[in-house]
Amino acid sequence: xxxxxxxxxxxxxxxxxxxxxxxxxxxxxxxxxxxxxxxxxxxxxxxxxxxxxxxxxxxxxxxxxxxxxxxxxxxxxxxxxxxxxxxxxxxxxxxxxxxxxxxxxxxxxxxxxxxxxxxxxxxxxxxxxxxxxxxxxxxxxxxxxxxxxxxxxxxxxxxxxxxxxxxxxxxxxxxxxxxxxxxxxxxxxxxxxxxxxxxxxxxxxxxxxxxxxxxxxxxxxxxxxxxxxxxxxxxxxxxxxxxxxxxxxxxxxxxxxxxxxxxxxxxxxxxxxxxxxxxxxxxxxxxxxxxxxxxxxxxxxxxxxxxxxxxxxxxxxxxxxxxxxxxxxxxxxxxxxxxxxxxxxxxxxxxxxxxxxxxxxxxxxxxxxxxxxxxxxxxxxxxxxxxxxxxxxxxxxxxxxxxxxxxxxxxxxxxxxxxxxxxxxxxxxxxxxxxxxxxxxxxxxxxxxxxxxxxxxxxxxxxxxxxxxxxxxxxxxxxxxxxxxxxxxxxxxxxxxxxxxxxxxxxxxxxxxxxxxxxxxxxxxxxxxxxxxxxxxxxxxxxxxxxxxxxxxxxxxxxxxxxxxxxxxxxxxxxxxxxxxxxxxxxxxxxxxxxxxxxxxxxxxxxx
Numbered sequence: 001x002x003x004x005x006x007x008x009x010x011x012x013x014x015x016x017x018x019x020x021x022x023x024x025x026x027x028x029x030x031x032x033x034x035x036x037x038x039x040x041x042x043x044x045x046x047x048x049x050x051x052x053x054x055x056x057x058x059x060x061x062x063x064x065x066x067x068x069x070x071x072x073x074x075x076x077x078x079x080x081x082x083x084x085x086x087x088x089x090x091x092x093x094x095x096x097x098x099x100x101x102x103x104x105x106x107x108x109x110x111x112x113x114x115x116x117x118x119x120x121x122x123x124x125x126x127x128x129x130x131x132x133x134x135x136x137x138x139x140x141x142x143x144x145x146x147x148x149x150x151x152x153x154x155x156x157x158x159x160x161x162x163x164x165x166x167x168x169x170x171x172x173x174x175x176x177x178x179x180x181x182x183x184x185x186x187x188x189x190x191x192x193x194x195x196x197x198x199x200x201x202x203x204x205x206x207x208x209x210x211x212x213x214x215x216x217x218x219x220x221x222x223x224x225x226x227x228x229x230x231x232x233x234x235x236x237x238x239x240x241x242x243x244x245x246x247x248x249x250x251x252x253x254x255x256x257x258x259x260x261x262x263x264x265x266x267x268x269x270x271x272x273x274x275x276x277x278x279x280x281x282x283x284x285x286x287x288x289x290x291x292x293x294x295x296x297x298x299x300x301x302x303x304x305x306x307x308x309x310x311x312x313x314x315x316x317x318x319x320x321x322x323x324x325x326x327x328x329x330x331x332x333x334x335x336x337x338x339x340x341x342x343x344x345x346x347x348x349x350x351x352x353x354x355x356x357x358x359x360x361x362x363x364x365x366x367x368x369x370x371x372x373x374x375x376x377x378x379x380x381x382x383x384x385x386x387x388x389x390x391x392x393x394x395x396x397x398x399x400x401x402x403x404x405x406x407x408x409x410x411x412x413x414x415x416x417x418x419x420x421x422x423x424x425x426x427x428x429x430x431x432x433x434x435x436x437x438x439x440x441x442x443x444x445x446x447x448x449x450x451x452x453x454x455x456x457x458x459x460x461x462x463x464x465x466x467x468x469x470x471x472x473x474x475x476x477x478x479x480x481x482x483x484x485x486x487x488x489x490x491x492x493x494x495x496x497x498x499x500x501x502x503x504x505x506x507x508x509x510x511x512x513x514x515x516x517x518x519x520x521x522x523x524x525x526x527x528x529x530x531x532x533x534x535x536x537x538x539x540x541x542x543x544x545x546x547x548x549x550x551x552x553x554x555x556x557x558x559x560x561x562x563x564x565x566x567x568x569x570x571x572x573x574x575x576x577x578x579x580x581x582x583x584x585x586x587x588x589x590x591x592x593x594x595x596x597x598x599x600x601x602x603x604x605x606x607x608x
Contacts, residue, residue, distance in 0.1 A: 003133040004056060011215045012049035018042040018226060034089040038225060041081030045222060047074035049215045056137035056211050061124040064138060065117035071212075072112040072119065076105045078218065079159055082189065085225065086162070090181065092169035097162050104155040115146070120204050122146045130209055137211045145204055153205075156197045163189050181228055188224030192217040262340070263354040264291055277357050280336055282328040299325040299333070306338070314342045314350055323360065335364040407432045459494045459607055460502070462531045462539055468499075469506045469529070473514075481522050482514045488531035493606035495539050497584045502604075505577040505588070509543045509600045512573065516547030516598060534603055538586070541602040549592040558590055 019042035026036040051071045058064035080102050087093050112119035126141035167186025170178050196217040202208040260277035264270070271294050273281070281297055295303050302324035313320030321339040328334060340355015411428045414420045470486035477484035506529065513527040526546045534540040550558060561575040574588075581588040586604040593599040 002135055004135060004137060005053065007133070008049045008053050008215060011219045012046045015042045015045040015049070015219065015222060018222065019046065022229070034085055035229070037081050037084035037088055038229065039081075040077055041085060041225070042222060044074045044077035044081055045215060045218050048078065048218065052212050052215055056132070056139075058127065058138045061127050061141075062117070064127050064140065065121060065124045068120055069112050069118035072109045076109045079105050079155075082193070082221075083159065083162060086166045086186075086189070089185070089228075090166050090170045092173075093162060093166035097158065097165075101155060101159050101162060104151070104158075108152050108155065111148070115148075118146070119152065120146050120149055128209060130211065132211050132213075139209055139211045140203065140207065141209075143207065149204055153201055156201070160190065160193055160197070163193060184224050185228050188221050192221035259356040259358050261354075261356055262338075263352055265352050266350045273357075280334065280357055280359050281326055282330075282334075297326055299327060310340075310342075310353065313340075314353070317342065317344075323364075334359065335361045404432050404436060456498050456500075457496055458499070460497055460499050461494055462492045462541075463488050465499060465502060465506070466529060466531050466541075469503055469510065472503070473507060473510055476511075477514060477527070480514055480518065480525070482517060482525040482527055484510070484514075485526070485528040485530075487529070489533065492531060492533060492539055495584075495604045496607050497604060501580045502584070505580050505602065506541065506543070508573045508577050509602075513543055513545035513547070513598070513600075516545045519548070520546060533606075537606055538603040539606050541604070542599060543602075544593050544597060544599045546597045549596060550590060550598050555590065555592075559588075 019039045021039075022035040022042070023039035026032050026039065029035075048071075051067055051074060055064055055067045055071075058067060083093075083098055083101060087095075087098055108119055117124055121140075121143045123144040124140065125143060127138050128141040129136040130139050131137075163186065167182045167190065170186065171182040196214045199208075199210075200212070200214065203210065203212065260274050260280060262271065262273040262277050265272075269291055271291050273294075281294075295307070298306060306322050306324050309320050309322040319339065319341045321337065323335060323337045326334045326336055337358045337360045338355060339358075340353055342353045343351050345351050407428045411425055411432075414425055414428070466486050466488050470484065473484060510527060510529060514525075517525040517527060524546055528544050529541065530544075531539060531541050559574050559578045578588045581602055581604070584604055586602060588600065588602050590598060590600050
């Protein structure tokens, strides 16, 4: 039995298995460059086994010298693999020395195939048979060392310097894991590399009569590296189990909170969503999908906004939140709220976006119901205002209608004359048409005031808004013996809003002011509406009265629904008014004016 063949074959088989294992590990995780370097190192030992077996069984000096030439390939791979493993696994070492050593081995590899018989020997005169492990094997006999062998020797021992330097740097990092790696891998690499290459140099320079046996010491170094990589694998397995347990707890917590998890991989454009999230989308299965499929399930008018929101969030690095509708297979619509944040790598490239989903369909329906209720309350408030203003409205209509009647009677009398004055008749007809338009405007305004429920946003002139409100309340103020002053600064910018709803707010506040001054002597009953700019891009409408002011206890609750200080009040006017102002992006608040009386302020954003 040839022990040499058995032992070297076993070394090669073990190395090949390790090479395949860690090459596969690198294929699954391309970031595990240390695994790739280890696979190269193990493959180089397999090739070393083949070359050494052929050298030990060579029958001529030429054949032995030819295998020395081919030995440069596993030497290059073994050196490059070990250097790369130390660099990536230790995360230490000098980069310039690394590239210098790899470059030198490339030079030696190329030169070895150009120089005859090989790079290491200038001439091989004879070979010898020596006993080894119970059999005779071939070694070099008489030979002359190559003239450039010093370069290979220097490269070999500089490699040892690189390994030792990286090992010391790792030790200095501190920590039990770092120091254990330095001892096990660094120590084994230094010892094995020193023994193997010193032995080789003695053969080349000192004509040592012993076969080339580098595979066994390098296998020991491989075993030490495998030991540490195995510990890392076990630790990764334990961490994976802990991660799965943590994910399970997180999923349970998310489910308890009504949340579902999702993530998007920017590199593969694939989306992962949890089973709960799939249920929200009305999907089944657990396969990953592309982002385009997810976006296709979102309502078209929402999808563009969702994409824009996440792009802005990725650019700013902040968390984002967006709400959108999803069409289900049964034709129904579901409202979802997505919240998440992006992650970037060291080069600030986007890697993923992760977040949670929440079904907010019920909340959205409740919000829509509340909005519809608000509109109904606002409409009821307008009807109530019109009831209060009924006498004033009758007066506003009676004026143009009475004028129309008088003008029609006057025209009838003129037409009875033999030669009627046609010019005067034309003037009468023009007056009738003007009064008719005035009556129509009043009626149309009342119709809109009664029927409109939805906000109809448009640009509004503040001067026109103030003037229309003053016209509606003029007769009521006269009937109450209240002095109503309505004015506005010149050149105010327009505002964007619904004229009917904003008129409702001002009428409500002005009528409250007139009620507040009802107890004052007739000469002191003053309610003033003034429009101005607040200097911050807003238009401010201020209503001030000369009443007793607002009690401190009532000030905090004055805008609460159903809170009122009037004996016959519903307590909804100011609450609805604030809701309308909020819907316009403005603000309504109350305060007691200096010198007495109450003051209500409405600020609305001006258009550009």
